[in-house]
Structures are given as C-alpha cells and as structure tokens.
Amino acid sequence: MHKSSFQKAKTCVVVVGPTAVGKTSLAIDLAKKYQTQIISADSRQCYKEISIGVAKPSLQQLAEVKHHFINSHSIREEVNASVFEKFALEAVNHIFKNHDVAVVVGGTGLYINAFCNGIDEMPDIEPSVRRKIIQSYIENGLEWLQQQVKMNDELYYSTGEIQNPQRLMRALEVKLSTGKSIREFQSKNKVYRDFNIIKIGLQLPKEELHRNINNRLDEMMKEGLLDEAQSMLPYKELNALQTVGYQEFFDYFSGEISLEEAVELVKKNTRHYAKRQVTWFKKDTSTNWFSMSDIVSLVFYLDASI
Numbered sequence: 456m457h458k459s460s461f462q463k464a465k466t467c468v469v470v471v472g473p474t475a476v477g478k479t480s481l482a483i484d485l486a487k488k489y490q491t492q493i494i495s496a497d498s499r500q501c502y503k504e505i506s507i508g509v510a511k512p513s514l515q516q517l518a519e520v521k522h523h524f525i526n527s528h529s530i531r532e533e534v535n536a537s538v539f540e541k542f543a544l545e546a547v548n549h550i551f552k553n554h555d556v557a558v559v560v561g562g563t564g565l566y567i568n569a570f571c572n573g574i575d576e577m578p579d580i581e582p583s584v585r586r587k588i589i590q591s592y593i594e595n596g597l598e599w600l601q602q603q604v605k606m607n608d609e610l611y612y613s614t615g616e617i618q619n620p621q622r623l624m625r626a627l628e629v630k631l632s633t634g635k636s637i638r639e640f641q642s643k644n645k646v647y648r649d650f651n652i653i654k655i656g657l658q659l660p661k662e663e664l665h666r667n668i669n670n671r672l673d674e675m676m677k678e679g680l681l682d683e684a685q686s687m688l689p690y691k692e693l694n695a696l697q698t699v700g701y702q703e704f705f706d707y708f709s710g711e712i713s714l715e716e717a718v719e720l721v722k723k724n725t726r727h728y729a730k731r732q733v734t735w736f737k738k739d740t741s742t743n744w745f746s747m748s749d750i751v752s753l754v755f756y757l758d759a760s761i
Contacts, residue, residue, distance in 0.1 A: 653760050
C-alpha cells in the first residue's frame with residue numbers, strides 16, 4: 456500500500472482489544488518506533504486516585520513515552536465519551552505539531568468510537584437523578600437495574616449492553632431526565648477527521664487471554680490492590696468506582712463475601728468484560744486484527760500503510 460498525493464499527511468494508529476491482551480506494551484513499542492506519544496483510551500486509567508486495579512502503565516513505562524489521558528482527572532470529576540473526545544482531539548493536534556504519527560490505545564469502545572467517528576450531544580442530567588440511580592443500584596443490584604431499564608427504555612434494553620451497569624445507569628438517567636430513549640440522542644452521524652486512522656486489533660486464544668487475566672490479578676494483589684480498594688471505600692458510590700476490580704472488594708469489606716470469593720469474582724467479571732470488549736470491537740469492520748504471536752506482520756502492515 457503506497458501513499459498517494461491526496462492522502463492526509465498525519466496518521467493516528469489506534470490499538471484496540473480486550474483487557475490483558477498486551478495493548479500497553481505494544482503501544483509503547485510503536486510510540487518508540489515512530490518517535491511519538493500515546494493517548495490512552497481507557498475510561499479508568501485517567502483517574503489519579505487509582506492505579507493498580509486499572510492496570511495503569513508503570514512509572515517506568517510512563518517515563519519512557521509521554522502519555523495523555525493518564526492521571527488527568529479525579530474520580531470526583533464527570534468523565535465520559537464526550538469529555539474524552541474533546542481531550543483526545545486536543546492531544547492529537549498537539550502531538551501532530553511535532554510528529555507525523557500518534558498512537559491511541561485502549562479498551563473502552565465508546566471512547567475509541569467517539570475519537571474516530573464523533574459523538575452525539577447528550578442532554579444534561581440532574582445530579583440528584585444520577586445519585587439516586589447509583590444508590591439504588593448499589594442497594595438492589597444488576598437485576599434490578601436491568602428491570603428498570605426494561606420498564607422505562609425498552610428500545611435501549613433490546614439493543615444495548617444489558618450486562619454493563621454503567622451503560623444501563625446512563626440509559627436510565629437519560630430516560631428519567633428527558634423522557635426520551637438514549638437511542639434518540641445517538642444518530643450515528645460520522646464526523647470528518649483531518650488525519651488518517653489505522654485501527655489495529657490485538658487478539659489471543661481465549662485460554663491464553665484468560666490465563667493473562669488471572670495471572671495479572673494475582674500480581675495486582677501482590678502489588679497492594681486490596682489496600683488501594685480499601686482506600687476508595689469512602690468514594691464507593693462515585694461513578695468512577697462502579698467497576699470491576701473495586702466493587703467486588705467493597706462487597707468483601709462489607710462482609711458479604713470472603714476475600715477468596717472476591718478475588719475469584721474479579722477474575723470472572725474481568726473475563727466477561729473481555730468477552731464484551733471483543734464482541735464490540737469485532738463489529739467494526741475497519742479494524743485490522745493481528746495475533747499477539749505475529750507482531751512482525753503487524754509492524755510490516757503499519758509500515759506499508761503510514
């Protein structure tokens with residue numbers, strides 16, 4: 456594949472795939488190869504207060520390559536796909552001032568889609584509505600949340616991610632605040648970006664990916680994940696902490712389950728999350744998939760495409 460005279464000069468390499476597949480290390484290798492910087496497209500690594508449980512790049516990795524959207528926000532701030540789109544576009548324009556290539560890496564599908572295709576304007580939500588929904592979810596669980604969405608927004612329930620509490624809470628708060636389905640605000644109008652986008656998907660055999668997930672959590676426990684989760688107890692109702700890797704330990708701290716059960720639950724929920732990520736990214740036919748055992752072909756493809 457050769458560049459033609461009408462192609463846009465700047466290129467953004469977007470690396471996607473499930474959690475624990477190896478995206479971080481590959482992105483750093485690519486950033487070094489193309490002498491550029493990285494934008495993280497992870498909805499949790501942006502928070503300053505949490506590190507271990509979100510598999511944030513190590514201090515050494517962060518020192519090797521400049522990262523954007525890492526430690527950029529507080530858990531007290533409202534961070535969503537719209538916030539990320541604005542942040543990432545400003546960051547990529549900054550990178551392109553001195554570099555021809557930028558690297559975006561992450562597993563948050565909504566954030567990747569917002570960056571590549573744009574996002575529709577969402578309505579403002581009354582904070583009291585959001586707080587009430589989060590509190591009710593904490594008290595009543597996922598099944599209650601699914602029932603509420605089914606009752607209030609049948610359109611989203613029949614087409615959305617009904618195993619994802621954050622997506623469900625978002626759909627419910629929009630419907631309760633506006634009377635309209637969140638789907639009515641999602642027009643899917645793709646926007647124009649003035650740079651090339653090359654999407655790279657990373658994949659591993661399921662057994663190997665699950666082994667990576669389990670081993671990584673064991674390492675996180677050794678690094679102090681339990682203490683990190685305990686330090687977040689006062690903030691457990693914040694949206695930033697309605698997530699795998701913290702909620703399970705909150706249940707342990709409240710005496711609902713044992714520590715062993717909490718650890719196994721994190722592993723199980725992370726495996727389920729990885730499956731949802733793969734399903735999401737596989738829907739995008741513009742993504743070029745490579746095995747982690749064939750990085751040579753991946754690099755060859757990029758060199759021919761940039």
